Amino acid sequence: MKTITFIGNGNMALSIAKGLKNSYKIEVVGRNLEKLEKFEKELGVDIEKALMDDFSVEDKTVIFCVKPANVEEVATRINGKARVIYSVLAGTSLQKLRQNLHPHALIRAMPNLAASVGMSMTTLTGDEEFKTEAQELLGAIGTTLWLGSEKELDIATGLAGSGPAYLALIAESLADGAVKQGMKRADAMVVMRGLFAGFGELIQDIHPALLKDGVMSPGGTTAAGYGALEDGNVRAACISAVERAYKRATEL
Structure with a gap:
């Protein structure tokens, strides 16, 4: 069984590892042994654990999951030339990653939290010779789409990467609306x-x-509710959410 090395042990690393744990051996590199043990417990399988200081990535397949602001600092604490690095860092360019990490090959990937249930929508770009491997590896956690530019991937970050948070807000709000009208919360x-x-x-x-037209009967309940959403500028707010997330990705 091949080994995948995660550098970073946050929520995204855990979500991806949950999707890969049945197909790969998992190695996780972090700063704190206690947090690595917690990661292992939440993942539910034994992992190889290593502290970051002077860790060698030589010839490893790495999923890079640290915070974008920590790229330079983490780069000073690891050594070696990775076979390939899959970076899931929002807004962190291939150029910046190459300058700091010096891998043989580099892929930017933008999964989302649905990776933990094998339903991520993951966009990819980077070194073309690893396109097939990238799609197979990240395909283990859901659907993949190879994009032709980093700009497109940054736009996709604002849609699919951040999208679970937008949909969570809508889901919570719709449930709140039902409770307001008298339905039990559960x-x-x-x-x-x-x-x-x-x-x-x-x-x-x-x-x-x-889909919308198929549900909306003239003068019916859906039309009334849909009108309220338009009154609240929900459509414009969703468009703005993707725009702001994209712009933020380019600033990171």
């Missing part, structure tokens, strides 16, 4: 989760506009 949560599960399947094959 029942509202069950209904909301069923809504999202079914919608996730429908949206795979039906254009959003057609």
Whole structure:
């Protein structure tokens, strides 16, 4: 079984590791042994644990999961030339990663937290010779899409990478709306989760506009609710959310 080395042990590393643990041996490099042990417990399988100081990545396949602001500092604490580094750092360019980490090959990947249940939407770009491997590796945690430029990947960060947070806000708000009208909180949560599960399947094959039109009867309940969303500028807010996230990615 091949080994995948994670540098960093935060939420994204854990989510990806959950998706890969049945197909790869997991090695995790961090600053604190106690946090590495917690990572192992939450992952539910034995892992190789290593502290970051003077750790060698020579000829390893690495998933780089540190905070973007810590790239330079982490680079001084590891050594060797990785076979390939898959970076999941938002807004951190291939050029900056090459200058600091010096791998043989480099891929930028933008998964999301659904990696932990094998349902990530992961966008990829970087060294073309590793395109197939990247799609196979990250395909273990969901769907992948290879993009032709870093700009497109940064835009995708604002859509799929940050998207779970946007949808979580919408999900919570819809459940709150049902509670406001008199439904028990537990029942509202069950209904909301069923809504999202079914919608996730429908949206795979039906254009959003057609889906909306298929539900909205003239003068009906959906039209009334949809009108409230338009009054609240929800459409414009969603467009702005992706724009702001993209701009932030380019600033990191």
